[in-house]
Amino acid sequence: MPNWYKRGFAAMLAMGDGEQHALYGKRKQALFADLQGTVVEIGPGTGLNLLYLPTDIHWIGVEPNAHLHKYIRAKASGKKRSIEIHAATLEALALADASVDAVISTLVLCSVADPAATLGEIRRVLKPGGRFFFIEHVIAPEGSFLRGLQRLVRPAWRLVADGCRPDRDTAKALREAGFSDVQMESFNLPIPNIVRPHIAGVAVV
Template identity: 50%
Template sequence: MSKEINIKSATTSTPGWYQRFFAWLLAHGNAKYEAEMSDRKRELFADLHGNVLEIGPGTGPNLRYYPSDIHWTGVEPNSYMYPYLQQEAERLGLDINIKSGTAERLDAEDNSIDAVVSTLVLCSVENLSSVLQEILRVLKPDGQFFFLEHVAAPRRTGLRRIQNWIQPVWTVLGDGCHPNRETWVALENAGFERVDYQHFRANVPVIVSPQIIGVAVKKKA
């Protein structure tokens, strides 16, 4: 199947060498995590249909779970991810449309997207509230936001104190990642009609082991 690649320019303050390294790291260093998450992702994405917008798709680990009849667009600021995305799409026989940009300003019309997907992205966006409002803007009424994110540990726990202590260094080394974000709170306060999620612990470095998975639904018209 053919691929549509629509790459537009976007600015980023991250050095090019680090963007290249981070793309390589995601492509070659996440196999264990992806294997652990495969059943969760398969269940999460089972009902995807229509126009699907994925923010920060990285090297494309989610593509294998998507139905072949969806119209998929990925908004990815790191252009060094694109070759990995294209290779994975070719392997799966998927049509893809890659756009460069950030989640704070999505290149999509109001009320035009059936589903938005985010996995391990909301930890690193600059303005989480703005991103969630953008997601609400582009979703059709009754559209769904599918998410799988690492989050802050419970307050007043030893792990939360460690997350808070390490956050400044972690954010620099992890391409903007914040290990101590209470992402579920932001989701609950964003204005979705319904937010269904569960907390769980992943078999990954303890700093990012607290995670959530779920679906948020936009209000009907």
């Protein structure tokens, strides 16, 4: 996508912070409460999740859209946080094997080019027993009207939503990614939305 698009998408994400907080804040707070050590966040966007993370972790944000970095820095400023921000994808960053305690992702696996490769990379960088925490929207149930609609609008949706696929089967990709345990629950946002249902959970290496 061209630079003007990336800048515009960053500004649009920043405008949506309040709504995102209202929709996901409580769930994120509960999911991220006991994070420790070195935590990699893929696609942190504006850095909104920093609001829900313990302050004594070392946070590595892997955000390829550099126009978002100023929003991340603003969220971290004034707080005693240890953070690094990288303008890369997780694959391109090539962190060392078994080097991080946790990876988190919220609404990112719908946009990555190759979910299996990204999940493989997440497993590779996690220490033994390390955990991957996620909140993602996923494809609607088989046979539903919504599933057909998600397929229909996918090309246009990808264009307006920075590569997001509304019909991505991320739950299946997670189950097939080779984690020793995957726990997830399904939920819907309390608003009409084409990107539903959602899943939230944790996968253990």
